[in-house]
Amino acid sequence: MRIATYNVNGIKARLERVLEWLESSAPDVAVLQEIKATDDSFPREPFEERGYHLATHGQKSFNGVAILSRLPLEDVVRGLPENGPESGPGIGPDGAGDGQARWIEATVVGRRALRICGLYLPNGNPAPGPKYDYKLAWMARLLTRARALLATEEPVLLGGDWNVIPEDRDAARPAAWALDALALPPSRAAFRRVLNLGYHDALRLFDQSDGLYSYWDFQRAAWERNDGIRIDHWLVSPQAADLLTGAGIERDLRARERPSDHVPVWIEIDA
DNA sequence: ATGGTGGTTCAACCA
Numbered sequence: 001m002r003i004a005t006y007n008v009n010g011i012k013a014r015l016e017r018v019l020e021w022l023e024s025s026a027p028d029v030a031v032l033q034e035i036k037a038t039d040d041s042f043p044r045e046p047f048e049e050r051g052y053h054l055a056t057h058g059q060k061s062f063n064g065v066a067i068l069s070r071l072p073l074e075d076v077v078r079g080l081p082e083n084g085p086e087s088g089p090g091i092g093p094d095g096a097g098d099g100q101a102r103w104i105e106a107t108v109v110g111r112r113a114l115r116i117c118g119l120y121l122p123n124g125n126p127a128p129g130p131k132y133d134y135k136l137a138w139m140a141r142l143l144t145r146a147r148a149l150l151a152t153e154e155p156v157l158l159g160g161d162w163n164v165i166p167e168d169r170d171a172a173r174p175a176a177w178a179l180d181a182l183a184l185p186p187s188r189a190a191f192r193r194v195l196n197l198g199y200h201d202a203l204r205l206f207d208q209s210d211g212l213y214s215y216w217d218f219q220r221a222a223w224e225r226n227d228g229i230r231i232d233h234w235l236v237s238p239q240a241a242d243l244l245t246g247a248g249i250e251r252d253l254r255a256r257e258r259p260s261d262h263v264p265v266w267i268e269i270d271a
Numbered sequence: 272a273t274g275g276t277g278g279t280t281c282a283a284c285c286a
Contacts, residue, residue: 009277009278009286010277010278010279012278012279013277013278013279014278034278034285034286036278036279037279060279060280061278061279061280061284061285062278062279062284062285062286063285123285123286125285125286163286217275217276217286218275218276218277218286219274219275219276219277220274220275220276221275222276258277261276261277261286
């Protein structure tokens with residue numbers, strides 16, 4: 001089964017690109033981020049006509065996540081649970097913990113049942129500040145959820161725009177990101193805490209090379225200069241890692257007309 | 272230090 005993550009940066013503006021990609025890449029399941037649409041305004045029909053089941057968790061103007069699947073989506077959960085008050089600030093700058101639509105999960109049953117989570121982790125800039133506090137609090141909630149999912153001993157896939165550059169080798173110009181919320185040590189440590197639970201960075205199980213990027217800024221000709229970063233990831237549980245047969249980045253999509261600033265990252269899983 | 276580009280919604284925010 002081929003499973004992909006794609007930050008589309010606006011489903012309405014990107015609809016044709018996304019439909020082309022579904023045709024050419026043919027993922028069985030896809031998690032989308034930054035749909036920037038409410039559940040009511042998401043263009044469902046083009047996806048359903050192409051044989052995809054669809055679950056959205058959207059909001060007006062910003063954020064928003066979705067899951068597409070050729071197989072039915074079961075037990076859909078929208079929103080990341082809050083931690084208790086003992087675990088630190090769980091609310092964002094707007095006072096809303098789950099007011100931002102950044103998390104969706106569902107089960108897809110092929111030959112195995114897979115729990116698939118799509119996430120759009122807060123950017124966190126500028127750091128320090130309330131937005132960075134929100135990022136770290138959100139990552140603490142994510143860690144709690146990741147731990148609970150691990151306890152099921154089922155294959156779990158955490159895919160999306162993590163807004164974390166895990167290591168310096170994941171940036172063309174690491175020094176330029178040293179003080180950015182995507183690369184600050186607390187961001188990297190919170191990302192590693194998920195790995196330390198036992199999850200694996202799927203791409204790194206197959207490719208240890210430098211120069212693997214999933215995002216190039218629209219500004220300063222970042223794509224033309226290959227000034228990229230790797231921030232879109234699949235973190236997979238041990239039971240899911242057992243089934244993995246490949247992973248990759250669809251870099252070429254960044255060169256198309258009116259692309260997203262992100263490209264899809266996929267995994268292939270024997271399930 | 273600033274501004275560069277793009278999406279959404281409609282002056283400003285987010286990335």
